[in-house]
Amino acid sequence: TQLLEQSPQFLSIQEGENLTVYCNSSSVFSSLQWYRQEPGEGPVLLVTVVTGGEVKKLKRLTFQFGDARKDSSLHITAAQPGDTGLYLCAGAYNTDKLIFGTGTRLQVFP
């Protein structure tokens, strides 16, 4: 069974702080997606990374795919209360399979 472990599981910080969420696996993925989920809603795609070593930026969010395509990180600069939510990574390892990580629940206090 493929596993995608995320850390930390929970993160509670003050507005303005920086944070990093990690997504790790022993498997090689063809691509990796990051989602954010808010209460009462389904996950919404933030970004897809495809190439080993790739870095993508989405405003204050920076996503990186590991060189070996087994891990990824999400860094948020100057977190804001609007960043609060559940962050999920998801790895694709063939054309019809996507496996989700265990999730990181982020709470940003004003």
Added chain:
Amino acid sequence: EAQVTQNPRYLITVTGKKLTVTCSQNMNHEYMSWYRQDPGLGLRQIYYSMNVEVTDKGDVPEGYKVSRKEKRNFPLILESPSPNQTSLYFCASSSKGYSNQPQHFGDGTRLSIL
């Protein structure tokens, strides 16, 4: 508006009473799938469908059935629900494969089996 619609959003029922959760998408997507979300376990795939009349088991298919008679609809059927199927369920669709296509999720169905 492009969307995935699930119904019902909430359901409380009893063990053994058959239920169906409907899922419909208006994006003409080929791929559809069902997930369940449980605390600490993330999203686990129940069943998926690559196209009409083509369905396959995901990671946790026991106790569930699906059908894909039309491209837009992908209902999830619990023939004899049990308390361990109490969970938050999501339907998702994507245009082609999973490798680099975004998953579009519904807003979820919270099932409680007593």
